[in-house]
Amino acid sequence: MVWKAGDNFDIAISTRVRIARNFKDTIFPNRAADTALENVCLEVCKAVINSNSYISNEFDYIYMGNLSDAEKEKLIEKHLISPNLTNRKSAAGALINKSEQISIMINEEDHIRIQCILPGLSLEDAYDMADKIDDLLEENITFAFDDKLGYLTACPTNLGTGVRMSVMLHLPAMALTNNITSVLRTAGRYGLTIRGIYGEGTESMGDLYQISNQNSLGMTEKEILLNVKAVTKGVIKRERELRKMLFENDNPAIKDKIMRSYGVLKYAEKIDIRESMQLLSVIRLGADMGIIKDLEIEKINMLIKNIHPALLADVIEIDEEKMNIDIKRAEYIKSVLNS
Template identity: 30%
Template sequence: MYQKAYGQKGAARGDKDKESAQELFDKLKKATSSECHSLLKKHLTEERFKALKDKKTKFNGRLEDCIRSGCINLDSGVGIYACDPEAYTTFALVLDEVIKDYHKVDKLDHPEPDFGDTSKLGFGDLDPSGNMIVSTRVRIGRSHDSYGFPPVLTKEDRVNMEKDTVKALNTLTGDLKGKYYPLEGMTAETQKQLTDDHFLFNDHDRFLREAHGYQDWPTGRGIYFSDDKKFLTWVNEEDHLRFISMQSGGNLGEVYTRLVNAVNQLQKSGLQFAKRKGLGYLTFCPSNLGTTLRASVHIKIPKLAATPDFKAFCDKLNIQARGIHGEHTESVGGVYDISNKRRLGLTEFEAVQEMRKGVEAVITEEKKLAGN
């Protein structure tokens, strides 16, 4: 449905990992505007670099751990990752500016979490006819508050984090009950089945690789899914945890409620998630903060998508249209991935409502253009 295929390539450490913050920054400074237009280059000024280059977090994270990928991959869009949850405070001088720029906000005053009352959502199936929406998904990212992010994690950390996660997942009941499949030691038969189901993730992203996202691959990583395969958890892919609720058709109410129930059960089991006042939930990449919530549908809209004002139509509604295989991919058969654009500065319930209203407007416009 939405997931990536799993690969077996590992990430190896090299001489680039030994480069100091100064050496990395020098590369960034030398890059021309045509070579590099990342948010890192824009906001990591000489003055900020000097103020941050010798700082260290309680997880022993340093500035070079945050900027390595963006200084090596000069074509990065963001260019900076957080080495651990505390990095958002220790290196706030640059990270706060990147966050405000990326999320298009003037100040960092994200509200407290609020999923709303799922018994009184006021919405259910967005496409009762079943003619337009192919599938619906809602996902969020979460980080254990007691562990750093990939740049500072040891192999032992990854193994222990996986154990903590699986222990919590095994407490899930009802339609959330399922099984965990570790990537390490996975049989060829299971790997083929999960790949055919499009459930497994890979280690192919060069930006994440340079940020140490794939160290010790595939140790400490795996996937959990419920018996009906409508609730999934990715463990140690990019973020510590990715919770995903999905199903065929357009019943956003069911998908959202399932996700909220899962998060509530897991928190009761003892999982504690990293947060910062004003930023909400913290993850590895500053592009995914606050609610970290992305609600989306795969929807058939060939008429609307063919209009010259399609992007402007979506922008006005704070929704984003992408190809069905993610950002920078093309539509297949007139089917697009439509999701909420904003994740920071509003509650979880407000984010899913923004997506709902946007999808309803898209459906109305498509029907109008089709003469229905």
């Protein structure tokens, strides 16, 4: 995931656009033979790497069967691949560009899952990048398409455009004021859904939520984009209103919560992922509202990204299997906050 400053960066962490595609006359990955799926891997790689496009040299192919469990987990924590893709022992891989903004998963639930992730609220730019990859692939690959149903996909909710657009939001004020349920209701009325940090079927951690469209049939890509953007902007506006309300009248209880969270993170000897994510959420709110001085949001974002097990082991250059993860996480957080 991209953790750099972008549009509405105080609340909008990142934008993801995903496009699902399948080969015509080829069985979906969950039923296809490995020989057919190996051919899919070959044809997708040829369409990108052997193309005349200026981006052809930007991608590296990663074959799932060649990766260790730690390497797979690191790619999941970076949001470059899905857990579902790593479950495949063979005939599956991913093309990832050097900036790690674009990944093309091959033989996940569908033959092709194009994904683009950009910082902040960047739906137009993310869709434009993903759409260009889609066009590049379609120059050499015939996709499964039906005149009534649109692009054919393994899951019926992806029929039509095959496009899923989502925005990762940091919503601590909504969580503190018990307003998350109202966000769920609002999203549902507009055909959207709220997911956890790693997407469908995952829980929220650190008050991070993804807003995305539920279906892609019966709407154009532009309609999906405008719908997701409008609801997201409404949620951002409400989060800002609630933050202002929380800090009106110099609220001592909320300041105490922020400074206690900061103290625990600066001095804890051992801390698990769920507690550290929650405390980082609170101090991120405190830094944004000016309660914690001289602590950049970018530094907190770096911590939120790097404290997950595989990424932490990579950052501190220690074998994940040989380290006490909760102790090393506490040491890493202290070193960053005290630097």
